[in-house]
Amino acid sequence: MALLDKINNPFFQEVGDLARFTGRFFREVVKPKQEWEEFINQCYWIGYKTFSLVGITAFIMGLVLTIQTRPTLLEFGAESFIPSMVSLALVREIAPVITALICAGKIGSGIGAELGSMRVTEQIDAMEVSGTNPFKYLVVTRVLASTVMVPILSSLAIAISIYGGYLGVNLKGDVNWSLYWYQAYDALIYGDFIPSMVKTIFFGFAIGIVGTYKGYNSQKGTEGVGRSATTAVIVASLLVFILDLVAVQIADVLGLT
Structure with missing residues (x-):
């Protein structure tokens, strides 16, 4: 009886429903025909419309990180290591995770509210009656667009945040432009970029699938x-942290850290 109560727990039911929803996504994504026009439209709204927020946050992030770390490194006479330290921290961890959290807040909530409104106003039901596949049109396009655009936004955030670090270094110092960028990129290897980009793909997928699941099944x-x-x-942000933890462990096992 206790085991039955655990199985009927709302948390496990929610996990099971999300798993079935994800499985349906993979089935629908390989079926013709694809809604490419809606996919491009979602890439515009998810990517272009989010870029300004991501860019401003990334710039401030690089600037603040440099300003905060400079006094500590200055005490040890290691001020020259600021560009390499900042670039490593931003590329490996800070920029991808912060970008994903911003996207979880903006994109996840937007998709959830949009599809939720369509569900409660019976627009999705009307699409089913008219012969349109609402799952492919509404869910598949948004999940794919989120999966594609979050890594792109993360890459742009890395570049912008490193530039913000350059300005932060020069607030109380005088570092040559070419020297800063040489030190910043000389400390990086492909093993820093690859795990960072791969995990943002999973971040984008998680944000898209959770947002569409919550909105598509909205009630009351x-x-x-x-x-x-x-x-x-909430769920997308939590998944970002869990996926980041898993990615770090995998990268460590593969010797990429």
């Missing part, structure tokens, strides 16, 4: 729409 009217948007952000 307008209250359910707000709940879908909120829980999409």
